[in-house]
Amino acid sequence: MSATKEIAPKKSDETRARILEAALTLFRKHGFEKTTMRNIAREAGVALGAAYYYFDSKDALVMGFYERAQDDLSALLGEALPKTKGLQEKLHTLLSIKFDYFQPNRELLRALSGHIDPEHPLSPFSEETRTIREKDVSFFANLVEDAGLRIPHDLRMHLPRLLWMYQMGLLLFWIYDRSPRQVQTKRLFEKSLSIVVNLIKLSGFPLLRPVRKIVTNLLEIIVGADESAVADAAR
Amino acid sequence: MSATKEIAPKKSDETRARILEAALTLFRKHGFEKTTMRNIAREAGVALGAAYYYFDSKDALVMGFYERAQDDLSALLGEALPKTKGLQEKLHTLLSIKFDYFQPNRELLRALSGHIDPEHPLSPFSEETRTIREKDVSFFANLVEDAGLRIPHDLRMHLPRLLWMYQMGLLLFWIYDRSPRQVQTKRLFEKSLSIVVNLIKLSGFPLLRPVRKIVTNLLEIIVGADESAVADAAR
DNA sequence: GTCTATATCGGGATAGAC
DNA sequence: GTCTATCCCGATATAGAC
Numbered sequence: 395m396s397a398t399k400e401i402a403p404k405k406s407d408e409t410r411a412r413i414l415e416a417a418l419t420l421f422r423k424h425g426f427e428k429t430t431m432r433n434i435a436r437e438a439g440v441a442l443g444a445a446y447y448y449f450d451s452k453d454a455l456v457m458g459f460y461e462r463a464q465d466d467l468s469a470l471l472g473e474a475l476p477k478t479k480g481l482q483e484k485l486h487t488l489l490s491i492k493f494d495y496f497q498p499n500r501e502l503l504r505a506l507s508g509h510i511d512p513e514h515p516l517s518p519f520s521e522e523t524r525t526i527r528e529k530d531v532s533f534f535a536n537l538v539e540d541a542g543l544r545i546p547h548d549l550r551m552h553l554p555r556l557l558w559m560y561q562m563g564l565l566l567f568w569i570y571d572r573s574p575r576q577v578q579t580k581r582l583f584e585k586s587l588s589i590v591v592n593l594i595k596l597s598g599f600p601l602l603r604p605v606r607k608i609v610t611n612l613l614e615i616i617v618g619a620d621e622s623a624v625a626d627a628a629r
Numbered sequence: 630m631s632a633t634k635e636i637a638p639k640k641s642d643e644t645r646a647r648i649l650e651a652a653l654t655l656f657r658k659h660g661f662e663k664t665t666m667r668n669i670a671r672e673a674g675v676a677l678g679a680a681y682y683y684f685d686s687k688d689a690l691v692m693g694f695y696e697r698a699q700d701d702l703s704a705l706l707g708e709a710l711p712k713t714k715g716l717q718e719k720l721h722t723l724l725s726i727k728f729d730y731f732q733p734n735r736e737l738l739r740a741l742s743g744h745i746d747p748e749h750p751l752s753p754f755s756e757e758t759r760t761i762r763e764k765d766v767s768f769f770a771n772l773v774e775d776a777g778l779r780i781p782h783d784l785r786m787h788l789p790r791l792l793w794m795y796q797m798g799l800l801l802f803w804i805y806d807r808s809p810r811q812v813q814t815k816r817l818f819e820k821s822l823s824i825v826v827n828l829i830k831l832s833g834f835p836l837l838r839p840v841r842k843i844v845t846n847l848l849e850i851i852v853g854a855d856e857s858a859v860a861d862a863a864r
Numbered sequence: 865g866t867c868t869a870t871a872t873c874g875g876g877a878t879a880g881a882c
Numbered sequence: 883g884t885c886t887a888t889c890c891c892g893a894t895a896t897a898g899a900c
Contacts, residue, residue: 441885508743676868
């Protein structure tokens with residue numbers, strides 16, 4: 395009978411949600427920097443200490459935002475992707491959905507884009523965001539799988555991560571795109587996407603083998619650095 | 630007689646230098662975040678107000694560091710580069726000198742690497758750092774000039790900026806390289822440099838014209854975005 | 865113009881009472 | 883779980899010594 399643990403998390407989990415909601419509202423309205431924890435607490439109708447009780451820091455609120463976005467996007471993608479065919483269409487759909495989803499929070503993302511240091515908890519490369527990142531990479535892995543292309547093994551093993559980085563690059567460009575309705579990003583997106591897809595399709599072409607080797611060699615140095623850093627951290 | 634203006638700026642310009650020096654020392658010793666303006670003032674043997682008299686903010690101290698680095702590097706490069714021959718050797722020398730110069734401040738640079746937003750004064754892409762950046766790009770322009778290669782016009786006009794971005798990428802990788810003596814960066818550097826140089830040398834090869842077009846097209850979208858942003862800011 | 869001393873404020877974060 | 887009080891620090895301002 396006391397299944398309150400799993401079934402009814404209503405208790406004052408709702409307070410937490412209210413605080414997060416208040417924070418996001420204010421972030422969107424006045425920007426991240428200008429929004430103070432005091433404002434957030436007031437907007438949510440709690441005391442400052444209460445806000446800190448639920449979220450260890452202002453950054454923890456951002457983490458809450460990341461997690462919610464991941465959940466929402468997971469649902470949206472799971473819905474839309476199965477209806478698509480081919481690598482290009484799938485990638486186009488995935489990225490379009492992300493752009494649409496993050497549109498209202500573009501300014502917030504800009505304020506957060508400074509977190510590039512893998513040591514920083516909010517960095518897209520940090521240990522703290524690892525599960526989010528890996529889930530995100532897995533979308534690309536599934537997408538490549540479902541596209542059903544024949545891709546050389548050496549490239550294939552890096553492809554999900556590579557596409558994830560392509561996505562991050564596009565998002566970064568988009569965040570700082572000051573053209574009217576981010577049409578520049580749109581242009582870059584369309585143009586680069588077909589190049590990327592063509593490169594992947596061509597990658598099995600025997601003549602391109604040396605080129606592929608050069609690319610995968612570079613990749614291995616970069617990823618290798620990543621892995622030894624992880625090994626480092628584990629010690 | 631009263632040529633104090635140009636000849637003897639010793640007055641208490643020296644104080645300014647001392648404050649900057651104190652700041653850098655503390656940044657190196659305790660990191661950027663943990664160093665307070667109060668500490669800096671104390672280390673320099675002046676009052677807090679004096680520190681703010683010379684530097685409007687903690688960030689202004691960083692700007693001072695950038696400017697000094699630019700001056701120092703300008704001298705070092707002007708000394709070393711004329712003794713080199715060929716694109717590869719020149720690029721290798723330039724980048725090696727930068728790595729060596731920044732080595733003691735690697736941690737500081739890591740703390741600053743978050744300034745990626747072109748709106749932020751300390752960003753390498755900001756208006757405030759424009760002259761520094763342009764001077765830096767001009768090193769690459771001269772270097773390409775002096776290497777005396779025949780390079781297609783469409784690529785040549787983008788090349789200095791492109792090489793500058795290559796440099797920034799390497800520096801970024803280096804800043805976060807956790808391998809023993811940044812040997813990973815060393816590997817990436819050697820390997821990528823010869824690829825870059827070979828690509829440039831091959832760029833005039835007629836068969837590669839379509840490839841070059843693809844690259845320059847993408848570049849123009851990206852740079853175009855940059856320029857319209859500048860035009861935007863001017864309005 | 866150069867600098868000290870000090871007071872004040874805003875905001876992130878914490879301690880401890882209830 | 884929630885609130886009040888408090889601390890720390892960056893930043894600003896002011897009054898005044900030299």
